[in-house]
Each structure stands twice: as structure tokens, then as C-alpha cells.
Amino acid sequence: MRLNRRLWLLVHGWLSLPIWLLFCFICLTGTLAVMSHEITWLANPEARALNPGDAPAKPIPELVEAVRREVPDAEIARVMTLEPYLITAIKFSSPDSPHNLAYVNQYTGAVQELGSGITFIEFMRSLHGWLLFPWQNSYSIGYYLVGAMSLVVLGALITGPVIYKRFWRALTQPRVRTDRGSRAFLGDLHRLGGVWSLWFLLVMGLTGLWYLTQGILWHNGISAWERPEPVALADVPKTDHQPPEHISVARALAAARQAHPGIEPTWVAFPEHNRGHFDVAGSGPGFLYDDFAYRAFISPWTGTVAQSRQPAGMGPMQTIAHIADPLHYGTLGGLWTKIVWFVFGLLLTGMSITGFLIWTRRTAVATRDVSKDRTRRGSEAGPTASMDLEDART
Template identity: 55%
Template sequence: MKQRHWFNLHGWFALPLWLLFCFICITGTLAVFSHELTWLFNPNARATNPADMPAKPIAELVEVVEREYPQADVTTVISFEPYLVNAIAFSDAEHPYALAYVNPYTGKIQEVNTGVTFINFIRSLHGWLLFPWHGSYSIGYYLVSAFSLLLLGSLITGLVIYKRFWRAFTQPKLRLKQGKKTVLADLHRLAGAWSLWFIAIMSATGLWYLTQQILWHNDIDIEGHAPLVDASAVPTQASEQLPVSFAQALEQVKQRYPNFRNGYSMLPEHSRGMYQLIGGGGEMFYDQYSYRVAVNPYSGEIAQASSPADMGVLETVLHVADTLHYGTFGGLWTKSLWFIFGLILSGMSITGFMMWGNRTLKASKNAARKQRKIEQVQTVQQGVQ
């Protein structure tokens, strides 16, 4: 295929819905720092610890909420970075759904949020553009993840077009005095060469999200659900307090996985429900949901347990995709790197469109000029006749 054809193909990969693609890049870049932005703009979300106290067990934080709201039905405990509060989801007569922001060091409830958090909003906006979910699928999720195909196509065609791209690392070229067209082209090529690794990661993780959505849509589970308590083991007389407390369930998990750190744990929702304790274990590239333990609330036995050591290929990809997509595996340093290259990728979509716009405008002017010449020639010929 001729170079010109590869160039046109590269443009067509980049052009469809380029504005939406740029929007997805920008929201994803913000999502990388969603926790840090929450800490910056919401003082009630900060886990201040002036006395340098150790973090309290999350079971104690649940008790704090239950004492403050005696009728509360606590459902979930969500833990973030050490500098953020724990979010404890509950409901009662006055709060159909609420998140209590509890400082893990002081045990104080700093805020009760009954709306949408910034973290959930920006992740949802980036992940599925706030499109509604219809059961197990969302058109928005399909749309966003499908952009990975265009991104991959742009990467491949860009490599074909940009001969000897590695020179951008040793001999970067940015000609600032040769007009806007040259500056845009040089910026686009430089950004593309230095972002190759980042674009490859975004393409790969985006393809995984597309695959994951297809599996969800077809009700194919990557991970098994927590088992239910056998009906015969449920006491016939209902009791307000379960025989096995949340603290005891956590202790069981700690005995099985000493490095377990809570990520998203759920209390039993009904009489046959289990404690579902989900968290991380300190592995660098695995997310905070890679350890999953189900504890029987009546016997205290572990009914189901899984960790990275037990995972198959799909489960492993499931639990490393987010850390690679958002750059969370190395803490603030990798988040900062992902943020910078997210901005670069957003800028590339803009410079690419500007280059295409300039070429299109020039081609349109040339076509109009050619058409005028043809009309002038035809007019002269008619006059001679």
C-alpha cells in the first residue's frame, strides 16, 4: 500500500467522532486523579490524623455509624487510600441510600453524602458517558470501549507512516519558524512517538473492557458469585444480631490472608447472604478487589476464597486492567505519569483534527479554484463559438 493510502487510513481511524474521543481522553485523565481531587476540594473526605494514630479496624467504623444511626442497615464498607475517609453505605427511614464518611483514625463521621460522589461521577462519565444500564449492558460502555479499536488502528497506521520514529527519542524535531502546519505536524509526531507505550496500554485495556462488556451482556461470569447459606442452616427464629459479627468475619479473612486490606466489603443482605469481604493484598499490579472471601454469618466458616494465586487468565486480566488503565499500581508517581500522557493523548486528538482540517480546507480551496478555471475556459469557448 502506498504511503498516501496509509496516511489517509490513519486519518480515518482518528477522525470518527474525534470530539467525543477527546472528551473520553480528558475525563479519563481526570479520573486518574479522582481521589486526589476529592481530597483537594472536599475537606470532609480527608482522613486527617494529627495525633498519628493507627487506623481503626473497619468493623469499629461500622459500629460508629450504627451508634449514630440506630435504625441504619449498613450494607457496604468502601476503603480508599490512607489519606481518604472510609465510605460506609447505609439506609434508614430518613436516608434511602447514604454514604457516611468516617475518619479511620479518629472514628468521627465527617459527612453523610446522599448524592453522587465525584469519584463515581467522573469514573461513570469516562467509562460509559452516563448512559443508562439495561440489565448487564450499557450502550455507552460499548461506545467508549469500542474506541480502543480506533486507537489501535491509529497506532498501527501511525507507525507505518512515521518512518524511523525512534529518531524522535534521540533527535527530536520541532520546527517553530516554518508555519502552523509544520508546527502541528512536528508536535503530533513527537507526541505520538513518545506516547507509543501509553497508547498501546490504552488500546489493550480498552479492548479488554470491550471483551468484558460482551461477556457481561451474554451473562458469562468471569468470577463466581458468593454462595448462599444453606436454607437448612438458617435459624427458624429471626434475630437482630447475627451469631458471627462483622469483626469476627474480618478476623477469619486475616487468618487466611494476613496482608488483606479492605477494598469493598458487603454485609449480608438477607437471611441466606454471606459476608463478602473484597480487598487487596499488596501485589503491585493487582487491584483492590483481587482477594474475595465469603464468610458464613452463622458458623463463621469460610465458604469461598480466592486470591491472585488462584486466578486463571481471564480473572488475572480482570484484576490488572484497571491498575494499568489508570496507572494506580505505583501510587502517586505512576498516576502523575498517566495524567501527563493522558493530556498528551488528548492534545494529539486535537492536533490531528487541526491538521486534517487544514488539509481539507486547502483541498476545498484548490477544488473551488480548479472549478472556477474550468468555468472560465467554458465561458471563453462559448464566446468564441
Template identity: 50%
Template structure:
């Protein structure tokens, strides 16, 4: 019975990953690269580096918007994004000759270091990993569902793998890696060791992946997790006279950022959306001092005509779904502790990618051996197959 049980778990372990092995391995590799995509951008593109040799104070995002607006007077600026302190801020705008452009602005010196007219490396890798570049339509993407479904595969492979590897906890204190007994033995030892030491990482990726799957279902069914900011009351917008220029709101972006900083202590803005029309608001999002929440967990929507806060959010007033939504990414991509946790997530991402490869090699070796054994099995009329000598089998 025990032998049958082990065989069952081994077959189940294989079926959880082998039918979609290439997709699973691809997602693991692209996810591993995505973890350090900002750092790779810093290494490969000098214009993305926020150099600060004179140790200047960081300029507010409103000043960066003014710098880009002066350089491109006819541009319509829509978004400002802040990243790690060693990366420049990104100001997104459109112009008559630039449908979509991203200005790389050094937040210390105020210099526009580059105008990017295409997709960034980080955006490309996150899109490739997140939904395999499948198109989005009607609030869903087939690729997003495929990627999220890998969480089920990963969790099933983890549970079945632990059922196969009896007393797996010994690998923590007595790791076994036999390097002189052939490739098959070496791959098997590497696969088991990486699996045991990555239990916490596999669980974390599975849980966050299952949340992304649930989130996808809610998106497709138009279930709001973070509700949209309300529109400004039409009575608060000045009446537009014929042939008169559009009225300018009395409260500027700088005022809106000040209001956000007064609302939340230790607030640092990381993502700003400027009003798109007369009834829209300034949307100021940022981070506080909670390490498990993402960089958009704090936010206010400020009325540009009255300076009032139309809506706000913070970890203190989030619903359960909102909390899950804002802690999933830091846990999935390892941004909770900066470079140190990113390095840890990157290392275990490599281990996970390696496990998918060694698992396939082990399965291939066993399948080939089983096929040879079946071919050389004697028939009822005698052994009509050629005999393989010991020297040939070696």
C-alpha cells in the first residue's frame, strides 16, 4: 500500500507541472528578472540613474511637472511616478508629436535626462510575466488567467513533493548532495534540496498567485476593490464663457501634495494623476511607514476648485479586499525590505526556475529508462529483443 501511495504521489507531482512545463518555467524566469528589473535598468541605462553628487534635497513632484511643462509648453502631463531613491522620477505626458512620452527627470538636480517614447524594460518584463503580453478586453486577459493558474500548479507540486520526500526536514540540518554518482543522482539531490529550502517561497508565491486569480475574477465581474474617486460637483466648476479661456483651478498640484502630507504623517508621494477634465481631481498616492503595504497604500483625491479631500485611503481604513490588494505585490516581488529582500527573492526565484528544469530532466530520465525497459522486456515466445550488455548500458 505504501509503495502504491508513493507511486501515486510521484505521478501526481509530475502531472502538476509536466503538461505545462515550458509555460511554468518561462513564468518563473520572467518573474525572477522582474524582481530586479529596476536594478537592471539602473545598470544598463545611465539616464535612469538619479545621481546626486552634491547631496541636494529631493524636489517635490510638482516642481518636476513644472520643469517638463516649461521644456514642452504644449504637452499635456497626466502622471508622475517615483521609484527607488537611486532611480529618476518619470513624468508621463503627450504632445502633438509624441502620443505617449516619459520624461526621466532627476528629482535632485531637476534635469530631464531622457525622453522615452517606448515601453520601459520594467513595464515590458512585468507585462510579460503578469499576462504573457496577451491583450486585455472586457476587464480580463487570457494570459493573466494562465499566469494566475500557475499558483494552483505550484501549490499542488509542493504538497505532492513533500509527500514523496519523506522526512524532508532533514535536508535543513543534513543536506545531501552527491556529485560523484552521475547526473541523474545530482539532479535529484538538487531538486529535493532546492524544494525543501524553498518551501516558504513556494507557499508565498502560491498564496499571492491565488489572490491574483481571485482578483482577476472580481475584475472581470466588475467588483470594485478600490472604488473610483468621485467627480467634482458641477456647481463647483466655474461657468465657461463663450470664447473665453478655460478657467484655471485655484488649487495647484503643489497645494494638493501639501494637503496629502498634512493628512498622513510620514507620507511620501510615489504616484500622481493630474485632472483629465474640469470635474476631475488630483489623485495623490504614496507610501507611509508600513513595510508590508505597497507604494500606493495611502492616497487622497483633492478637489482642484475647493481644496477639499473628496476621498482618501490608508491601511487604517481599508477593507479586507483592499488590504490583500495592497500587500500582495510587496510579498510577491520582494519589495518589503528594499534591495536586501529583492536579492533574497531573486535568489529563490533562480532556485524555483532551476527546480522546474531539474524536475523535467529527472522526468525525462525516468521516462527514457522506462521506455528502454519496456522495449527489452521478454515476450511470451522468448526474448526477441537485442541484449544490451553492461558496457553498452554504461
């Protein structure tokens, strides 16, 4: 019976190996995703929005016109404003390429770079969010795998303090023993990091659990918000052999500001077809809310607001949907909170590594003990049993 228990413990340990590797990878990519804007600033000089003259940011319509002057046949898809020290990113299509990106300095109006494909920021968010698994039928296996790691985080949050007796002492009397061997050293590091990261584990676990729930809702055709109805056919102007012209982006922004006087637009999506809308989103007075909490969908033909959203009109599920990202990525307080999230993300990654090292050492000991026990049993049973044991091993 003792041998069977050891074998089951060994099997359990080996089966949990892929989970630990996946968990560590998700922790590391999430940590990098938190600082992806800053990493972009460091790695790519053309992504920096230098402002030597301390000029105010130019309005979005001027930045759009700068791209059109640079690429006359550009079809603008969306405008994304980032941190003040990063350029404004404008996505557009052209006859030569369907996916292009322009880096426009919002202070000088200069187009600093033209490129195609996805940015490092988008890549890191996608790698962390769904492991680059494809999306089909409103779900991604990778998204489910990442979301399921929230259960691991919450499980560690619950079981850690139970296993570590009087864990609160680590807050006032931290201990890392360097003279008791590697096993004691790794164990002290793991426990110390865990105690100081309890609040971070709670935030990551709850927001991750929301992402998992959200993925299940998407899979079943349920969304926090209903999209506005397409523009009525009667509002689409009729022309003779010429495509009708939309209202200007300046007029669409004015309509959004009228609906939300305090909005700071960070996202402007152009209509994808004749019955689509201008989609203007941004931040506002709400501290915890993301950059899509204030949003307006504007008819490209009449300039009327088809739908508007703001925190005051949100239900519980909609509120959670708009505060999850700032809490998960640490963007709620700007650069300083992102630095805090980055540090604790590294700490959580390190905890997963130390936990894995502790597990491997215990597994190695368990494997050795089981091997010795089997050898001893074979020796006690005599030569025949030993031969049978050797046959079983081969």
C-alpha cells in the first residue's frame, strides 16, 4: 500500500509538470505585456513621440490627414492614441497591402514610420491572452487555457496560507536561509514571495476568472454589450455611380464629445461598410475604468449618436468588463502602477520557478525511494522475483 501511494504521488507530480510550465510562461508573457509600451519605446526610436518644443498634441483629424498626405490612397481603419511619450498609431489599408500601420508624432504631425503586420504590443497581448491559438466560432482553445490558470492562482492563494503556518510573520520578519542548503533556500524564497504577493494573487485570480467566464459567454453568443443596429438603409445617401462621402472625423468626434463631455478619445474606428458606424471610445473621470468605458457609435451619414455607453449606465457585468483590464495589467495609475505590476509579475514568475524546482527535487527523491523500495523487494523475494523485476523494467 505504501508503494502504491508513492507511485500515485509520482504520477501526480509528473502530470502537473505541463501545468507548471504553462503557468510560468503565462506569468512571464503577462509581465512583459504590462510594460510592452515602454519596451516599444526603448527598442524603436521611431515609436517615440519627441516634443522638444513642448507643443500641445494635435487633434486627431490632423493626424489622419498627415497619413493621407503620406499615402494618398490610404483607407483609414482606426486611430489609437497611447501614452504621451508614444506616437499615435493609425491603421490603414491600401491597394498594395490590407494591413498597414503609421506611426504619427502627435506633437509635430510627422509620419515617423510606415509598416505592416502587428506591433510588439499587440503580439505580447495576444501571446499572453490566448497563446496565439486561432479563434473560431467565437472561442479559442488558448484563451480557455490561459483563463483556466486563474483557478491555479486562486488555489495557490487559498492553500498557501494554510500550508505556511503563521504566514503573516513573513511581512515583519522575512527569513531567507542561505546556510541550510538549496532546498531550504528555495523554500524560504517561495514562501516569502507568496506572502508578499497575496494581494497580487487575489487581483490576478479574480480578473483571470472573469476572463475565463467572459470566454465562456462569448462562446455561447453572450456579450456584456449589444452592438448598435446597422444604419438604416434610408439614411444611406444615394449617388450616381459615385461612392457617397462620410461625415468628417472631426464631426464624429464632436458628436462623441457632445454625448460624453469629459471624454478623452483614445480609439476611433472608421465605418467598415455603408451601414457601419464611427466608433469613438476613450477614458473619462472614472478611475478604475478602461479606455472603452466611454463610447459612442455615430452614424457616418447623419452624425447622430446611435448608441452611447458610460459607467453611470453600466450593470454589474458591464462594470466588471471595463475594470478588469486596468486591474489585470496595472494601467489604472499610469506608469507607476505598471512598474508595481511588473515587479510583482516578475515575483510571481519567480515563485512558479522556485515552486517547480522544489517539486522536481521532491519528485527526484520520491523516484529514488520508489526505485530503492522495488529493488529491496526484489532482493528479498529471491532470484526469481529479481528476474521478473528486470523483465518488467525492460
